[in-house]
Amino acid sequence: MLGDTYKIWCDYAWLPAGPAPDVEIEIADGRITTVSHGRQGIHREGLTLPGFANAHSHAFHRALRGRTHANRGSFWTWREQMYHVAGKLDPDSYYQLARATYAEMALAGITTVGEFHYLHHGPGGIRYEEPNAMGHALIRAATDAGIRITLIDSLYLTSNVDGASPEGVQLRFSDGDAETWAQRVTGLTGTIIGAAVHSVRAVPPAQMWPVAEFDGPIHAHVSEQRAENDACRALHHCSPTELLKEHGVLQEGFTAVHATHLSQTDINLLGTAYACFCPTTERDLGDGIGPAPALKTAGARLTLGSDSHAVIDFFEEARALELNERLASQARGHFSAAELLDAATAHDSLGWTDTGRIEVGQRADLVTVALDTPRTAGIDPEGILFAASPADIRQVMVDGREIVRDGEHAFIDVPYELREAICALY
Template sequence: MTGTRWLAEYAWLPDRAEPTADVLIEAEDGRITAVTPLTGAGTPTAGVEVLGDATRLPGLTLPGLANAHSHAFHRALRGRTHGGRGDFWTWRNVMYEVAARLDPDSYLALARAAYAEMALAGITCVGEFHYLHHGPDGTPYADPNAMGAALAEAAAQAGIRLTLLDTCYLTATVDGEPLTGPQRRFGDGDALRWADRASAFTPHGGHTLVGAAVHSVRAVPAEQLATVAGWADRRGAPLHVHLSEQPAENDACRAVHGRTPARLLADHGVLGPGTVAVHATHPTSADVTLLGDTGTGVCLCPTTERDLADGIGPARRLAEAGVALSLGSDSHAVIDLFEEARAVELDERLRTRRRGHFAPAELLAAATVAGHAALGWRDAGRIAVGDRADLVTVRLDSARTAGVPPVGAFFAATAADVASVVVDGRQVVADGRHLRVDVPRELRTAIEAVTR
């Protein structure tokens, strides 16, 4: 890959409270080699001839966005689960119907389209919480990691990076009821067999990392939690876990184990600096302190949490406890990290009836550098020398953003305002269009194949 130069009308640089005007960004072999603010530096400004070889990026250029929690096949549920009343548990039944229909080929098609939609939204890296491992009756495919390989290939074709969070999912309830129906394809029997299968997966290319996940305290017996945590620790791999998404989960865990899910996970070595708890919607005050003291991160998924009527997590209290916050689109009711980011602030306003809980730079960090770190890509998420050349440019002249100062992007822009996306120095989206995938057509075709 040869050197490339971009001239950003505005760029949000690290440790800045707001964007900087007229920034020249240079990269080689997918890495940023120079970042030069031009205005007021005694050097030519954006419009002069000497910069004619630089690609102009009109609008606001951000680091690549990181979607730290995804279930790709849930994209097929959008708009199909809203016709009646219910809660997470009734929604889950519809989700299982889709899960039962997927095979490696249809999963590749659906995930490719979903990941390409993410690219259109400015997402340059996704964390796939992957538990759809085996055939419909639980029998492994000839390649036991065929479904994971389909996801890795889908990300490559969509032009984004992937952290495959291979998920251990063994039981249906906290008290150990066996997997039945569509859940059978999630299970490996026990944590050691999960570890053997996960260890055998070696993705091709440099765009995929493999991490681990404990689905939840419902799905992994307490005595097997340490096996999953140890697997991740030995590899220096990220470890994610659904935590306290539902009050029913907390109640069941207390009934069986006499403690909260967070305390149970801590007691078995799951929490720590390499771990991200997803949701953490209903932690106790002691849980919040525990997450902060252990250095555990939290991935918030506000659009899914509101779609499923889960509740509002204590984002500000978590941040004040020292918890690094990241963002995920989870069920893909919406794929828009601008919406996820502003919901972190706006949901706090609903809870407290006060404004001003998170500064714009904090929301930017959650959507970028913290998300990449949560997924094991610690060299991404900043427009800085040495980092990956991931650049997302947002229009400032749309009906939503016209007249909005650049610092207000996370409170005004939507995914539809993303004009350009560069991943590892390669253009993936230009003029708001994916360069490889006809996203609406492929989404329609892939979803029809698993829902009709």
């Protein structure tokens, strides 16, 4: 419908002030032009929300779902299984897997994805003829699945804090040095491009400069594991957060992903940043529960990601932010429903500042959730994040274009494409 002018009537819509009944939304050229009270236009039964922003994704991890979760072991043994999948991918197979994964995200109401991209090169680290073939495959996959992407290209040079050289499949992640990484990234086009320090394990401090100087969203994995903190302190005599701050990476608008094991000093330093929590991945890997309320109090803006895609369910990610904290603190009521929705719709951490709210001038990213399913029947619409699942989503629009219709992707057979792409890797 992009380019058309039309109106939809929502039984309920979540406006900046909260859920409201009988809302008319007029859309022109993919943007919201009016929001008013009324019952005219294409009827949307249920509750219409702004589109979700998945601030942290590793698309190829989707191939691990149901294959690693029941195993004993640790984050580090899980990582070896992840390396196995990474070693099988090329630009064509990565495109197929990512397109299906992004289409699953569309079914879950995600309209923008931040793809934290570090699988850059071919086997042994040999460059493809087009050095950004893998990155461009991801951009094309998101476009073809109907969602928006910020490609966050990750600098990855070493295999541990001590500067050990990568080996095996990790060679596919590395450009060798920061200058070579920076030159390659200039060839990425087609969407908003971000930059990342993969982690303090993967980038020596002297090589962080091109990310610190990057003009765009800047992200990093931060203190996901206690072992990361211990190694950083042993070598650099400071925490990962302090190291990133010292070398200019931690700046206003920076996104710290996971931020699980932080000191009070770290929390204070992140007060001008985004903190991206990925609760379903963090619980799957046994990472721990990060200090989300303390970060919020310090001034950090909270975002959410599905990371390894143990599930792709932003209702679950949002409510887990609150429910995990209830378990940790043995108290309720840390985040309001509106605060959880703000975290789930924070597109600005990915460089998209004109979407994530249902108001005039915003992109028409709209997700309609049924209120008559076994999960949602009889609820107060404000409780939707604590009740619904992606199975309750009926329509999804991105820039005014209908991507999900009656609970099905409008042009992709998502289960079939996921099955084909994943089974080809095993």
